[in-house]
Each structure stands twice: as structure tokens, then as C-alpha cells.
Amino acid sequence: MYAVIKTGGKQYRVTVGEKIKVEQIPAEVGAEISLDQVLMAGEGDSVKIGTPVLEGARVKATVVAHGRHPKVRIFKMRRRKHYQKHQGHRQNYTELHIQAIEA
Template sequence: MYAVVKTGGKQYRVATGEKIKVEQIPADVGTEITLDQVLLVGEGESVKIGAPLVAGASVKATVLAQGRHKKIEIFKMRRRKHYQKHQGHRQNYTELRIEAISA
């Protein structure tokens, strides 16, 4: 069984037992959270598509870690103009393990 959930403005295809990194969710490590914005639920040949959400569907997940992604380097330069600008960014994430999908 798999599902497509929406969290943090992005959509993720998840299945039971998978680990995913999503945009940061304010939750402690080890707590169980419920993702209730389920857009699609599929099992074999049968697929339920929501309009826009599947009614009564939810995904239970456990928070494994809170962390930060690798640093993204931003470098801007204008040639022959003596202009260089360095900038960096690290995005926060929450790592989840999908425990159960209910439709």
C-alpha cells in the first residue's frame, strides 16, 4: 500500500516502513505524528484519488531526527567589475519513518 501526502508545500509518495526527509515539522524526536493531507491512496490495481483530499485517509509516522541538509553555496560574480558575492544556505528537515497508512 502506498500514499501521496502533502506536507511543507511538497508532495511525497510514501509506503509503510520507508524513511523520508520532509520540511521541518515542530515535533520532538520519538513522537508519533499524523499526516492527514492525503492526496492519493493505492494498493495494487485499486487507486483512490482525492478531490482534493481522500476523505478519512491518514498516514502515521514517527519522528526519527531533526537536522539540516548539506550547505548550498551561492556565488555571484560580474566579470571585470570587481564584484563577487558569496552566500550559503542550509535547510532544516525532519526525518520520518512511515508506520501505517489508513484509508
Template sequence: MYAVVKTGGKQYRVSAGEKIKVEQIAADVGQEIVLDQVLAIGSGADLKVGTPLVSGASVKATVISQGKHDKVRIFKLRRRKHYVKHQGHRQRYTELQIGDITV
């Protein structure tokens, strides 16, 4: 059984026992959270799609860790204009261990 959930403005296809990294969620390590924005639930050839959400469906997950992704380096250059700009960014994430999926 799998589900498509929405969190942090992105959609993820998850199944029980899977680990995923999502946009940062304000939760402590070890805390159990409920992802209630379920867009679809599937099991084999059977698929239930919500309009836009599946009513009564939820996914339980446990927070494993909080961290930052690798640094993305931004370099801008305008040739012959004496313009050089260096910038970096590290996006924060929350790693989740997916538990049970309820309909």
C-alpha cells in the same frame, strides 16, 4: 499499499516502513505525528484519488531525527564590475519513519 501525502509544500509517495526526509516539522524526536493531507491512496492496480484530498485518510509517522542538509554554496559574479558575492544555505529537515496508512 502506498499513499501520496502533502507536507511542507511538497508531495511524497510513501509506504509503510519507509524513511523520508521532509521540510522541518515542529515535533520532538520519538513523537508520533499524523499526516492528514492525503492526496491519493493506491494498492496494486487500485488507486483512489481525492478531490483534492481523500476524505478520512491519514498516515501515521514517527519522528526519527531533526537535522540540516549539506550546505549549498551560492556564488555570484559580475565580470569587470568588481561584484563578487558568496552565500551559503543549509535547509532544515525532519526524518520520518512511516507507520500505518488508514483510509
């Protein structure tokens, strides 16, 4: 069984037992959280699609860790104008382990 969930402004296709990295969620490591914005759930040929979310459906997950993604380097330059700008960014994330999908 799989589900498409929405968290942090992004959509993820998840299955039971999978580990995913999502935008940072304020929860302790080891805490069990419930993601209730399930957009779609399916198993084999049967697929349920929400309008926009499925009523009563949720995905249970456990917080594994918090961390930061690798640095993204931003470099801007205007040729022949002696303009260069360097910038970097590291996005925070929460790693989740999917425990169950209830559709």
C-alpha cells in the same frame, strides 16, 4: 500500499516502513504524528484520488530525528564589474518513519 502526502509545500510518495526527510515539523523525537493531507492512495491496480485530499485518509509516522541538510553554496558574479557575492544555506529537516497508511 502507497500514498502521496503533502507536507511543507512538497509532495512525497510513501510506503509503510520507509524513512523520509521532510521540511521541519515542530515535534519531539519519538513522537507519533498524523499526516492528514493525503492526495492519493493506491494498492496494486486500485487507486483512490482525492479532490484535492482524500476524506478520512491519513498516514501515521514517527519522528526519528531532526537535522540539517548539506550546505548549498550560492555564488554570484558579474564579469568585468568586480562584483562577487558568496552565500550559503542549510535547510532544516525532520526525518520520519512511516508506520501505517489508512485510506
